Amino acid sequence: MKILRVEDATFARGGVTLVEHFSIGVACGERAVLHQPTSDAAAIAARIVAGIVKPTTGRVYIGDYDARLQPAQAKRLVGFVPAAGFTGSERAFARSVAFRADVWDIDARMARRRADDVVRALGGSLDGYVWAVALALIPTIALLVLDRPPPALLDAVAELAPPAALVALFAGERASAVTRSAAFAQSAG
């Protein structure tokens, strides 16, 4: 069963098309890399895939939910990592962990432990992207969306979320090409 189905999605604002038609379907455990021509297009496409931004045309289904009609149910299944990563302080990170624990109904101490485990597994770095991945992986999710991740992190992140489908968005020449590979970092390059 496909956990993510994006059907012919576009995004336009003020009459300008910012994201051209793209479709993608990803099943649980699958990994996909989606290329967009520009960073802006990649950022918007990542948010469309995560159900955060509504496409101007086309549809996005996450699990059994239409992301436009049932956004809260759809987002409950998704972990989203923005390109900028987590930009706050250590205290703000602790607050964000508590926020996610609260919203996803997880025990606060368990959420903190899960976040620390993910940070440790990714090398214990204080990098903002690692922190953002840790936040995204606190709840049990079915889909992890990575907006322009550092290619070096990709395989390690994929190993941390094995049952979840994983979609990484990149900006580059190969517009709208979808590639699937177990060797994630290779296909991202």
Next chain:
Amino acid sequence: MSTHFAIAWLARFAAGLAVGLTLGPRPDALMLGAALMAVGTARSNDVHDLTLFAAPLYGRQLARALAVPPCIAAAAFPVGTLVAMLGRGEVLPPAALGAALLGAVVAALVGLSGAIRTTQWRWAYDALAVLAALLVALPVWLGLPHALGLSLCLALALGFFALRAFGETLARYDPID
């Protein structure tokens, strides 16, 4: 955000204190000041924070969460004036203080929808926020019978619609910036 919020709150509190200490117990200055100082309180929120939009929350839930800090910030000016009055040993009419507080909260709620809009619409929401606050304070200003009760009814109605409108706005909003 917390440091920014604390500074913004203290600045409004200091303004209320200054107005209270210099002008004394002036209900008109209090109500007008509260309305004006409530403008921009919604901007202490980071409404573009993707953490919020990525969370499985409906627009109305986000709206309620984002409404709390501006309302607290908006109360700073009337509280500052109250503290100044206590310092001077003078009495501020309770109805004026209540109307100023209610007006400030309504202005903060109306201003919320402006926080995710661009320049000219943001100005329009700021103007609407001041007008709403003055409308809430009007019964007390005019000395109508049961003035505070009337102000409370107006504040409840306007606040409810403002918060609902903000929830609808957030539900339709696409955070792409």
